[in-house]
Amino acid sequence: MFPSELPIGVFDSGVGGLTVLAALRRVLPEEHLLYLGDTARVPYGTRAPETVLRYAEGVAGHLLGHGIKALVVACNTATTWALPALERTGRDRGVPVVGVIRPGVDTALRVTQGRVAVIGTEGTVQGGRYAALLDAMAPQVTHQSVACPLFVALAEEGWTEGPVARLVAQEYLGGLRDQVDTVILGCTHYPLLRDTIADVLPGVTLVDSAESTAHATAAMLTEHGLLRRGGPRATEQFLVTDNLARFERVGERFLGRVPSPARVVDLAEADHALWHAASPEVAT
Numbered sequence: 010m011f012p013s014e015l016p017i018g019v020f021d022s023g024v025g026g027l028t029v030l031a032a033l034r035r036v037l038p039e040e041h042l043l044y045l046g047d048t049a050r051v052p053y054g055t056r057a058p059e060t061v062l063r064y065a066e067g068v069a070g071h072l073l074g075h076g077i078k079a080l081v082v083a084c085n086t087a088t089t090w091a092l093p094a095l096e097r098t099g100r101d102r103g104v105p106v107v108g109v110i111r112p113g114v115d116t117a118l119r120v121t122q123g124r125v126a127v128i129g130t131e132g133t134v135q136g137g138r139y140a141a142l143l144d145a146m147a148p149q150v151t152h153q154s155v156a157c158p159l160f161v162a163l164a165e166e167g168w169t170e171g172p173v174a175r176l177v178a179q180e181y182l183g184g185l186r187d188q189v190d191t192v193i194l195g196c197t198h199y200p201l202l203r204d205t206i207a208d209v210l211p212g213v214t215l216v217d218s219a220e221s222t223a224h225a226t227a228a229m230l231t232e233h234g235l236l237r238r239g240g241p242r243a244t245e246q247f248l249v250t251d252n253l254a255r256f257e258r259v260g261e262r263f264l265g266r267v268p269s270p271a272r273v274v275d276l277a278e279a280d281h282a283l284w285h286a287a288s289p290e291v292a293t
């Protein structure tokens with residue numbers, strides 16, 4: 010099989026990355042997509058860096074075992090703690106890797122007038138990857154970061170509008186009012202709360218990195234000669250590590266349709282080892 014015929018592996022800690030998968034489908038309609046939501050171990054946002062790295066490498070190994078041509082890390086927390094390591098190993102394995110943070114920063118820098126806020130999970134804020142990139146790419150831009158952990162639960166509960174969501178958003182974000190002109194939605198779940206966040210921060214531009222991640226993926230596939238052109242209809246497949254029924258029910262809100270076909274898989278120690286197994290070029 011030509012490598013271009015292999016699916017793009019897309020991974021997230023759970024349902025959130027489906028917002029990225031939806032964007033990939035729009036931007037790359039001819040690509041096969043293989044999604045893995047690590048629903049047995051969600052959330053990643055409150056876990057230690059080394060734990061997130063170990064989980065991410067296990068998931069990457071599992072996807073590699075299915076055969077993928079590229080990997081999209083559709084989770085901000087996993088991108089924060091695991092992207093550099095995944096990129097390094099991916100290079101050895103001939104599997105290019107894209108995360109969600111750089112594309113979000115690129116978009117924010119195109120639209121900002123100089124005052125940016127990043128909102129995300131505790132891990133994403135503590136990891137400081139957004140902040141480091143903003144400093145490196147645009148030292149003249151001021152920025153601050155706010156962790157909004159309850160937004161994840163609200164989005165999964167479907168409480169994205171109404172008094173509860175508004176109160177929580179006001180509590181987290183009220184201090185940013187008139188302080189920033191652009192807010193990066195640095196978590197897969199936050200685009201679902203877009204209207205509520207916009208109400209609390211009127212006039213602020215909200216940046217959702219899903220679309221720019223899809224464009225970065227397209228550019229990466231082109232660069233590596235991996236773009237699929239034509240052929241039989243593009244397929245999608247969804248894998249989860251726990252509670253399929255919940256993934257299908259909650260996932261519908263993130264994807265705009267029921268993620269299907271979907272099934273449960275077990276991640277084994279072997280998956281982690283598979284990601285780390287030396288590539289033939291390295292072994293010789």
Ligand code: DGL
Pocket residue numbers: 021022023025026051052053054055083084085086087129130133161195196197198
């Ligand atoms: N997908 C995670 C992120 O974008 C949010 C959910 C979690 O904490 O696992 O950071």
